[in-house]
Amino acid sequence: MPADPGPSADPHAPSACPADIRCPRCRDCAGPGSALPADRVAKADPAAAADPAALADPAAMLAGGAQVAELERAFATAHGAAHAVAVSNGTTALVAALRAHGIGAGDEVITTPLTFVATLNAILEAGAVARFADIADDLTIDPARLASLVTPRTRALLPVHLYGLPAAMAEIYEFAAARGLTVIEDAAQAHGARSGAVPVGSAGTAAFSLYGSKNITCGEGGIVTTADDDIAWRLQLLRNHGMRQPYDYVLPGYNYRLTDLQAAIATAQLARLPRINASRAANAARLSDGLAGLPGLVRPAVPPGRVHAWHQYVVQVTAAAPIDRDQLGKCLDAAGIDARPYYPALVHDYACYRDHPRVIIDATPRACRAVREVLALPVHPMLTSGDIDRIVSCVRTALTDR
Ligand SMILES: Cc1ncc(COP(=O)(O)O)c(C=O)c1O
Numbered sequence: 001m002p003a004d005p006g007p008s009a010d011p012h013a014p015s016a017c018p019a020d021i022r023c024p025r026c027r028d029c030a031g032p033g034s035a036l037p038a039d040r041v042a043k044a045d046p047a048a049a050a051d052p053a054a055l056a057d058p059a060a061m062l063a064g065g066a067q068v069a070e071l072e073r074a075f076a077t078a079h080g081a082a083h084a085v086a087v088s089n090g091t092t093a094l095v096a097a098l099r100a101h102g103i104g105a106g107d108e109v110i111t112t113p114l115t116f117v118a119t120l121n122a123i124l125e126a127g128a129v130a131r132f133a134d135i136a137d138d139l140t141i142d143p144a145r146l147a148s149l150v151t152p153r154t155r156a157l158l159p160v161h162l163y164g165l166p167a168a169m170a171e172i173y174e175f176a177a178a179r180g181l182t183v184i185e186d187a188a189q190a191h192g193a194r195s196g197a198v199p200v201g202s203a204g205t206a207a208f209s210l211y212g213s214k215n216i217t218c219g220e221g222g223i224v225t226t227a228d229d230d231i232a233w234r235l236q237l238l239r240n241h242g243m244r245q246p247y248d249y250v251l252p253g254y255n256y257r258l259t260d261l262q263a264a265i266a267t268a269q270l271a272r273l274p275r276i277n278a279s280r281a282a283n284a285a286r287l288s289d290g291l292a293g294l295p296g297l298v299r300p301a302v303p304p305g306r307v308h309a310w311h312q313y314v315v316q317v318t319a320a321a322p323i324d325r326d327q328l329g330k331c332l333d334a335a336g337i338d339a340r341p342y343y344p345a346l347v348h349d350y351a352c353y354r355d356h357p358r359v360i361i362d363a364t365p366r367a368c369r370a371v372r373e374v375l376a377l378p379v380h381p382m383l384t385s386g387d388i389d390r391i392v393s394c395v396r397t398a399l400t401d402r
Helices: 066-078 090-100 117-125 169-179 229-238 260-290 325-334 365-373 385-400
Strands: 083-087 108-111 129-132 154-158 182-186 205-209 222-226 243-245 313-317 374-377
Touching: 066 083, 066 222, 066 260, 083 090, 083 229, 090 117, 090 182, 090 205, 090 222, 090 229, 108 117, 117 129, 154 169, 169 182, 222 229, 260 313, 260 385, 313 325, 313 365, 325 374, 325 385, 365 374
Parallel strands: 108 129, 108 154, 154 182, 182 205
Antiparallel strands: 083 222, 205 222, 313 374
16 A cells, blocks of 8 residues: 555655556646546546636636736637627627627527537527538538528528538628628637638637637637627627616626636637647647548548638548447447547437427438547547557557457
C-alpha cells in the first residue's frame, strides 16, 4: 500500500501520480476522486477550458458589464462580423436570433434532421414550425433539397455547421435571396470555421455556443453575430427583457444575459482559438491518414474552399464494412477509447416530437442512413500522439481482423 500523502500534499505532484492515469490538470494523474479510468482516451477534455488567470479581475462579477463588451468586440473581430451579442447559451442564441428576425407563430423554418436537439427546440420555442431537408454527402443540409419544402409560410432557413464544417453557404444564401427568406446559421459547433474567405458568422446572422464541450467555452454561454445593425439592436433588447433604459421596456424579452465572469473566461479562450483549431485540424489529419483504405469506412471529407473547425471527427461505418457502427463503437470502448454515435437518432425521431403539431417530418432518406453510420472519434487538443496511434490501430484492427 502506498503511504497516504496527507491532506496538504499536491495530488498532481509527479510523485503522487499513478503512472498510467491522466487528468486534465497535470496530464499524468487522475488526482483523488477522478472519474477517469486508467489509460482511457476521453472523447472531450475539459482542461481546454482552464483559464484561471481570466478570473483575476475583481470586477468580473457583473452581468452585461465591461467583460461582456470586451468578449463581444473580440468575438466580432475574430469572426469578421459587424456585431456580436453575448447571451446565456447557444440555444438562447438561436431563439433570440429567430425572434430578432421576427420569426414566430405561423412561420415555417427549414433545417436539417441531423443536428443536436437545441436546433429544433429553438424553432419551437420561437413559436415557429420546423421542417427538415435531407443532407448532402458532407452530412450538412443539401441546398438541392430545399426547393420542394418551400411553402407560402416558409420564412427562414436554419443550416447547421455540423461538427464544425460550414454548410454550403454560398448556395444557401443564393437560394434564400431569390425567395426573400431569412438565413440563420447554427454555428454552435463552428467557431473559427470559414467558407472560402468568409468566416462563419460574418455574412448574416449566426448563433454560437460556448458550452463546455465546444472548441472554446465558458461552461455555459452563447453569442449571436450579425451583419445587420437593427438585428443587433433587437438582440440587445431581447436578451435583457426588452429593456432600453432602466424600466423602459420596448418589446417582450427574456433574461438571456451572460455574466462578466463567463465572458472573461470566454475572451481568454477566444485568444487561444487559432491554436485550438490548428491542433484539432492536425489531429484530424493524422486520424484521416491513419484510417485510409479501410473497407466500408468513410472518413470526413472537407469540400474545396471550406475550413473545418473539427469540433467533431465523425466517420461513417457503411454497409460495406465487416462490422457495423455499434460493433465498432464497442471495440473502441473495450480498448478504452470514447467514441459516440453523433447523433444516435434524427432530431425529430423521439416520441415527444413525432406527433408534435409544429414538427413536420419530411422524408430524408440520406439522413436516415447516415444516422445509423456516424461515429465520432476523439479529436480534441489534449490527445497525445500515442492516443491517436491507439485510436487508429483499434479501428484498423476492428475493420480488418475479421
Ligand atoms: C448544433 C447545435 N446547436 C445548438 C446547440 C445549443 O448550444 P447550448 O448547449 O450552448 O445551448 C448545440 C450545443 O451543443 C449544438 O451542438
